[in-house]
């Protein structure tokens with residue numbers, strides 16, 4: 493899409509929607525009338541099929557099938573069956589992905605497995621400005637080793653340079669949660685492997701938003717969530733990737749019965765499963781997992797290349813319109829300007845970001861705020877239209893020109909921003 497050649501007005505945006513090969517997918521989602529939802533990078537929108545699926549799981553599978561449904565409704569196999577469905581979206585093979593638990597929990601498992609695989613090394617490298625839970629979890633993994641392992645925090649270009657013979661693993665989030673900066677997965681992985689270290693990736697902000705090729709890059713482990721771009725619903729389970737070469741070798745330490753070689757033999761001691769199931773702990777949240785499948789199914793009907801193309805066009809358009817139409821209002825682009833270095837989100841820094849975001853939400857444009865000064869907008873290509881970008885900026889212009897964000901009701905802080 494050659495934005496520069498087009499006159500930018502609402503009609504031009506409507507023309508882009510008319511030419512959008514993904515346009516019909518918006519009908520698979522239930523979005524409140526008139527709302528412009530630019531927060532799918534935090535909680536994806538609800539697929540229309542979700543309510544019927546939830547009803548079926550509760551009434552038929554649970555209500556009627558009762559305990560038989562562990563077999564007859566496929567509940568026991570759901571984590572691996574969904575993992576196989578998700579695998580092609582992230583460049584993984586069947587049997588390398590399992591859907592379970594939360595991102596934080598899965599990160600604990602793979603970091604611990606990495607520590608066990610490199611008993612002579614001491615350092616885990618993470619990005620200091622990353623979503624804090626990743627670094628908190630790494631601290632916990634290090635603490636559990638009683639001082640053998642330490643966490644080193646670096647930023648962007650320092651990461652590759654920090655890798656050396658003492659590095660256990662680099663554990664980086666592919667797309668930065670705040671800026672949207674994309675790290676070079678293949679280059680950092682190659683650098684890690686050259687030093688004998690492992691490469692671990694968090695795909696929370698890339699799975700479903702852009703092509704990811706874990707095996708192409710030779711990645712060792714990965715984690716990510718399904719409730720952001722994959723539209724799995726609030727608290728839907730996360731996923732965990734372990735390259736086939738590590739399965740049976742790199743064991744995660746939370747040795748629950750679902751990771752046992754024979755869970756229903758009820759043996760007195762733990763004997764690890766040799767495949768991806770070893771990364772499971774215990775009974776999974778079947779209702780949430782069933783809903784995650786609804787979101788995944790929509791993705792599997794869309795082409796990831798087309799998703800990325802539209803994502804870049806949406807974010808380019810948003811940056812251009814905000815910079816043109818809100819010039820002089822104090823917004824500074826906090827995301828990479830080069831599209832290839834950017835995920836599916838755009839952040840602007842603004843000293844009054846919090847009240848501005850509140851005023852926008854009150855005007856029906858939902859983005860979010862990340863302390864201390866970032867307003868963040870996520871663009872999910874499956875349901876965000878070009879005309880939504882136009883209308884969102886239109887409402888932002890009205891808020892800035894009219895000083896509406898200064899109203900007292902927009903200054904109050906909520907718990908979740």
Ligand SMILES: *Cc1c(COP(=O)(O)O)cnc(C)c1O
Nearest residue numbers: 594595596623625665669694696
């Ligand atoms: C969203 C996100 C998480 C979420 O972790 P939970 O365990 O699901 O709460 C973790 N890390 C990153 C980088 C994220 O973006």
